[in-house]
Amino acid sequence: EVQLVQSGAEVKKPGESLKISCKGSGYSFIRYWIGWVRQMPGKGLEWMAFIYPGDSDTRYSPSFQGQVTISADNSISTAYLQWSSLKASDTATYYCARRPVDNYGSDTFFFDYWGQGTLVIVSS
Amino acid sequence: QSALTQPASVSGSPGQSITISCTGTNSDVGGYNYVSWYQQHPGKVPKLMIYDVSKRPSGVSNRFSGSKSGNTASLTISGLQAEDEADYYCSSYTSSNTYWVFGGGTKLTVL
Numbered sequence: 001e002v003q004l005v006q007s008g009a010e011v012k013k014p015g016e017s018l019k020i021s022c023k024g025s026g027y028s029f030i031r032y033w034i035g036w037v038r039q040m041p042g043k044g045l046e047w048m049a050f051i052y053p054g055d056s057d058t059r060y061s062p063s064f065q066g067q068v069t070i071s072a073d074n075s076i077s078t079a080y081l082q083w084s085s086l087k088a089s090d091t092a093t094y095y096c097a098r099r100p101v102d103n104y105g106s107d108t109f110f111f112d113y114w115g116q117g118t119l120v121i122v123s124s
Numbered sequence: 125q126s127a128l129t130q131p132a133s134v135s136g137s138p139g140q141s142i143t144i145s146c147t148g149t150n151s152d153v154g155g156y157n158y159v160s161w162y163q164q165h166p167g168k169v170p171k172l173m174i175y176d177v178s179k180r181p182s183g184v185s186n187r188f189s190g191s192k193s194g195n196t197a198s199l200t201i202s203g204l205q206a207e208d209e210a211d212y213y214c215s216s217y218t219s220s221n222t223y224w225v226f227g228g229g230t231k232l233t234v235l
Contacts, residue, residue, distance in 0.1 A: 035224075044211075044227070045162070045213050045226045047215075047223075047224045047226060059223060061224070062222060063222075095169065108176075109156075109215075109216070109217040109224065110160035111162075112181065114169045114170055117169060
């Protein structure tokens with residue numbers, strides 16, 4: 001069974017750093033892109049970034065480039081999303097999600113499995 | 125402002141059919157068959173309902189269908205049920221430097 005299990009909720013102060021995680025299981029972690037999606041309170045979904053664990057290739061939305069960093073540790077099948085200096089506007093739920101490849105090994109453009117979400121609250 | 129435009133809300137009565145539109149440009153919806161749709165109940169995780177414009181993942185009811193005409197994609201739900209009440213988001217690949225975009229979401233109310 002494919003599962004993406006995310007780390008727990010965080011409460012941080014502005015200016016602090018944070019790294020949240022997403023552990024994949026039930027599939028070959030290195031062979032699927034992992035994406036991160038933000039959902040601010042009462043708002044819609046926003047794609048942030050992708051990482052391909054197999055070669056650490058990354059792609060960022062221009063809106064999030066330079067604001068966050070994504071990485072992966074293949075030895076523990078875990079992807080990460082991190083901030084070096086949080087802002088109050090980073091308060092949101094963050095989802096990781098798997099982006100599959102098709103039967104020919106080509107990229108697809110949808111998320112088939114999602115993590116449960118990590119709530120991040122940034123407040124002084 | 126989202127790159128893909130969806131109506132803020134739609135409503136329908138049980139048993140009826142409704143359609144949610146998702147309007148983009150030639151750079152995204154109109155140019156590629158990479159539109160997907162997600163259902164999200166309040167406080168829950170998004171769920172894939174349609175991918176590649178009209179394909180349905182295993183386990184998704186055949187009451188859900190997708191289509192596209194020009195720069196507008198559509199999600200149709202037939203035989204509306206109370207459990208269909210949720211937020212729905214479209215998404216697409218885009219050839220712009222944004223690469224991937226979501227719509228602003230549509231709240232479906234089952235009357």
